[in-house]
Amino acid sequence: MRFGEARNLEVRDVDVTIGVLTIRGTKLGKSRLVPLHDSTREVLADYIVRRNRHWAGRPVSSYLFVSNRGNRLDGAEVHWTFYALSRRVGLRGCYDHRDHACTI
Missing domain, CATH: 1.10.443.10 (Intergrase catalytic core)
Incomplete structure (x- = not known):
């Protein structure tokens, strides 16, 4: 999906x-x-x-x-939240996406 x-x-x-x-x-x-x-x-x-x-x-x-x-x-907000949560649980690093540097 x-x-x-x-x-x-x-x-x-x-x-x-x-x-x-x-x-x-x-x-x-x-x-x-x-x-x-x-x-x-x-x-x-x-x-x-x-x-x-x-x-x-x-x-x-x-x-x-x-x-x-x-x-x-809001689509952008959902994407940002997904990236932040996936970093928090260790699924991605701080700079795995150029628009979402670590802020958590």
């Missing part, structure tokens, strides 16, 4: 009952189904319950993953 596909998932694209994601509008404009491992299905189901509880009665984007303002996650 590509980063953009995950970022573009909407709540309606996740079926935790049968354990499938629907990826819409792929590079070739088609849709495809992605099966979920049981552990991933359980985590997503829990996330959706907590997301719905947190945003009950307030406006929120239809995207699955939202910021603390209820908007779709």
Whole structure:
């Protein structure tokens, strides 16, 4: 699954009952189904319950993953966080990406 596909998932694209994601509008404009491992299905189901509880009665984007303002996650911010966390756990060095020198 590509980063953009995950970022573009909407709540309606996740079926935790049968354990499938629907990826819409792929590079070739088609849709495809992605099966979920049981552990991933359980985590997503829990996330959706907590997301719905947190945003009950307030406006929120239809995207699955939202910021603390209820908007779709910012792609650049997600990338920066991924690089920072991957350095912190030892998956990358300080200068493995030219735009993200170590600041942690």
